Amino acid sequence: MPQHQHQHRNILEVKGITKEYHLGKTVIEALRGVDFSVRPGDFVSIVGPSGCGKTTLLNIIGCIDKPTAGTVILDGVDVSTFDDDREADTRLAHIGFIFQSFNLVGVLDVRENIEFPLILAKLPKAERKARVDYLVDLVGLSDFVKHKPDELSGGQRQRVAIARALVNKPSLVIADEPTANLDSATSLVIMEAMRRLNEEEKVTFIFSTHNELIERYATRVLCIKDGLITGERRAGAGEVRP
Amino acid sequence: MIVSLALRGAVKHWKRSLVTAGAVAISCAVMLAIGSLLNGVNTSFLDSVIPNSGHIRIDGSGSKKAVNPLGLSSLVVDADGVMERIRGLQDPRITAVEKLLSFGAILVEDRASADPHNLAMRGIGVAPDTRFADNVRFGLVEGSFLPGGEGIAISQAAARLIGVRLGGSILVLVQDRSSQPWYESLKVTGIFRTESKDFDETTFYMAEPKAALMLDASGSAREIRLLLSKSGDAGAVAKAVAAVLPAAATAGSADLRIQTWQEINASIVGLLVFVNVMLGVIVVLFAVVAGTIIANTTLMSVMERLREFGTMRALGLRARELEKLILLEEAFNSLVGALFGMILGSIVVALLMRNGLDLGGMMENLGLSRYNRPKVDVLWYAGCAVTSVIVCLIATGGAARAVGSRSVAESLATAA
Ligand SMILES: Nc1ncnc2c1ncn2[C@@H]1O[C@H](COP(=O)(O)OP(=O)(O)OP(=O)(O)O)[C@@H](O)[C@H]1O
Numbered sequence: 001m002p003q004h005q006h007q008h009r010n011i012l013e014v015k016g017i018t019k020e021y022h023l024g025k026t027v028i029e030a031l032r033g034v035d036f037s038v039r040p041g042d043f044v045s046i047v048g049p050s051g052c053g054k055t056t057l058l059n060i061i062g063c064i065d066k067p068t069a070g071t072v073i074l075d076g077v078d079v080s081t082f083d084d085d086r087e088a089d090t091r092l093a094h095i096g097f098i099f100q101s102f103n104l105v106g107v108l109d110v111r112e113n114i115e116f117p118l119i120l121a122k123l124p125k126a127e128r129k130a131r132v133d134y135l136v137d138l139v140g141l142s143d144f145v146k147h148k149p150d151e152l153s154g155g156q157r158q159r160v161a162i163a164r165a166l167v168n169k170p171s172l173v174i175a176d177e178p179t180a181n182l183d184s185a186t187s188l189v190i191m192e193a194m195r196r197l198n199e200e201e202k203v204t205f206i207f208s209t210h211n212e213l214i215e216r217y218a219t220r221v222l223c224i225k226d227g228l229i230t231g232e233r234r235a236g237a238g239e240v241r242p
Numbered sequence: 243m244i245v246s247l248a249l250r251g252a253v254k255h256w257k258r259s260l261v262t263a264g265a266v267a268i269s270c271a272v273m274l275a276i277g278s279l280l281n282g283v284n285t286s287f288l289d290s291v292i293p294n295s296g297h298i299r300i301d302g303s304g305s306k307k308a309v310n311p312l313g314l315s316s317l318v319v320d321a322d323g324v325m326e327r328i329r330g331l332q333d334p335r336i337t338a339v340e341k342l343l344s345f346g347a348i349l350v351e352d353r354a355s356a357d358p359h360n361l362a363m364r365g366i367g368v369a370p371d372t373r374f375a376d377n378v379r380f381g382l383v384e385g386s387f388l389p390g391g392e393g394i395a396i397s398q399a400a401a402r403l404i405g406v407r408l409g410g411s412i413l414v415l416v417q418d419r420s421s422q423p424w425y426e427s428l429k430v431t432g433i434f435r436t437e438s439k440d441f442d443e444t445t446f447y448m449a450e451p452k453a454a455l456m457l458d459a460s461g462s463a464r465e466i467r468l469l470l471s472k473s474g475d476a477g478a479v480a481k482a483v484a485a486v487l488p489a490a491a492t493a494g495s496a497d498l499r500i501q502t503w504q505e506i507n508a509s510i511v512g513l514l515v516f517v518n519v520m521l522g523v524i525v526v527l528f529a530v531v532a533g534t535i536i537a538n539t540t541l542m543s544v545m546e547r548l549r550e551f552g553t554m555r556a557l558g559l560r561a562r563e564l565e566k567l568i569l570l571e572e573a574f575n576s577l578v579g580a581l582f583g584m585i586l587g588s589i590v591v592a593l594l595m596r597n598g599l600d601l602g603g604m605m606e607n608l609g610l611s612r613y614n615r616p617k618v619d620v621l622w623y624a625g626c627a628v629t630s631v632i633v634c635l636i637a638t639g640g641a642a643r644a645v646g647s648r649s650v651a652e653s654l655a656t657a658a
């Protein structure tokens with residue numbers, strides 16, 4: 001199932017992004033002019049020391065935070081000036097989120113958690129069912145659809161989150177330290193799942209991590225330091241990818 | 243699913259839901275109990291006051307200054323003429339026009355005895371088929387009310403004091419209009435007991451034509467009473483009646499005084515308004531306290547769940563929809579609360595109904611019943627439930643907006 005028609009175009013263009021936080025009189029420059037773009041099918045990792053601005057950058061790309069300056073062009077549209085509602089609609093239609101601590105809705109079971117964005121998108125019931133069935137199968141949770149999040153392991157929860165992130169067929173899936181709350185074995189399983197989705201379903205991922213083992217799954221690695229991109233490594237043939 | 247999500251949220255956070263529902267329940271119950279009590283007081287007021295005054299009363303203005311309220315100098319002389327004019331109005335709001343003749347009398351045991359028992363009382367002559375004197379007509383314990391315009395109706399207490407039984411006879415002593423003494427022997431045809439001991443010991447009833455004859459006051463009356471189909475019409479009808487009455491002055495009935503029930507009972511009405519306002523204030527206070535409790539509980543609760551809400555927002559839920567979701571959850575809680583409140587309130591009301599609430603002698607002094615029984619009103623029930631739900635939603639609104647307006651990034655960054 002191809003996710004994107006415009007293979008020629010950038011999914012994401014980030015231009016001159018800065019972000020300042022004002023804490024009383026002190027100004028924290030979390031981002032100090034970030035430029036990069038993401039093409040369909042990219043598997044981008046953002047790495048850097050703690051406090052370098054990874055979360056800030058991903059939040060801005062994901063339309064849940066606004067840059068102080070600069071533009072974010074998502075699927076050809078400048079989203080940096082959107083109001084709150086249009087941001088919400090953009091997140092719903094174009095972006096999938098995977099969180100560090102899974103962030104599943106506790107009162108909903110696996111199926112309902114995955115279905116949630118489809119309900120926001122007002123999809124008819126039959127289509128919702130087909131799509132959720134397809135995704136639970138894809139992440140290997142068909143036997144757990146009736147389980148509540150607290151009845152699942154961390155790895156299973158994150159797989160639910162992955163399915164939820166993909167359910168609306170987003171252009172871009174953003175994952176802020178998706179494996180930070182998982183043990184190393186489970187982390188690799190999750191990264192394998194993401195890589196498979198990237199290769200087979202052409203899902204575009206952008207994720208942040210501290211972990212070098214995890215970082216190696218990416219096809220592109222952006223290094224950030226003190227709010228600036230300091231370099232990029234591309235996966236050569238088998239050089240970055242394990 | 244949004245509805246089910248809200249429902250499940252309410253169940254999951256049941257402790258906090260319980261606080262909210264409890265606050266709603268208590269304020270709803272208080273509203274119900276106080277409202278029913280008020281309704282009871284107001285209704286019993288109308289029930290006990292209207293039969294004593296009618297909705298509109300017309301009497302001689304001299305009676306205001308009269309030293310003896312039962313004296314015969316301040317009667318409405320041409321009562322029949324006045325009634326004729328009122329009937330001539332053919333006003334559909336007027337359901338009854340009656341004249342009453344009250345007078346002072348001494349009731350004496352009708353038995354050959356050296357020292358017969360006697361009692362000074364107030365006699366009231368009314369039409370045997372009167373629409374007034376409810377307390378007596380419905381308080382009969384023996385006999386009937388002036389059957390065929392014959393006899394006399396006295397209270398159990400008076401009968402005991404005089405020493406007479408149903409069917410026995412009593413001498414009624416009066417002074418007629420020319421101050422001539424007159425007496426007549428009347429058969430006791432009805433014995434009654436009202437809620438007021440005072441009334442019972444001082445009042446007896448007989449047929450108006452007979453009383454008028456005894457007093458040599460035929461065609462006159464102490465007062466003329468009007469009964470209306472709606473209490474609220476009293477002012478307007480009084481005006482209409484006043485407009486046709488001045489002409490009666492030529493018939494010798496000058497200086498008529500027309501009063502509505504509100505004017506006659508001005509002091510009680512004033513007190514009642516005061517009681518209504520006070521209880522209203524109590525209800526509002528309860529609502530405010532409940533609202534504050536709910537507002538705080540909800541705010542605390544939603545702040546604890548900020549990350550959950552932030553996640554939903556990140557997934558594409560609009561701020562408005564999130565606020566709706568929170569309000570919906572609160573609506574469930576308040577509906578449950580309102581339901582329990584109605585049950586709780588009904589229990590309180592039922593208890594009050596069984597025993598009556600002792601409002602003390604003060605009420606009696608005002609001519610009202612000492613024991614107040616609440617009166618239930620379906621509309622009021624619905625009103626209480628709706629009001630408490632609305633209070634809850636208003637109280638929740640602030641918390642919902644606080645969450646909705648918070649930035650998604652910030653919400654997500656909070657600890658779970
Ligand atoms: N809401 C905020 N208010 C003030 N300063 C903030 C806020 N969020 C982030 N910062 C600051 O901005 C800088 C970048 O933070 P950010 O969370 O993006 O870093 P990070 O790379 O994600 O770190 P980590 O690896 O620890 O998650 C840090 O110095 C941080 O203290």
Ligand SMILES: [Mg+2]
Pocket residue numbers: 054055056176
């Ligand atoms: Mg971070």
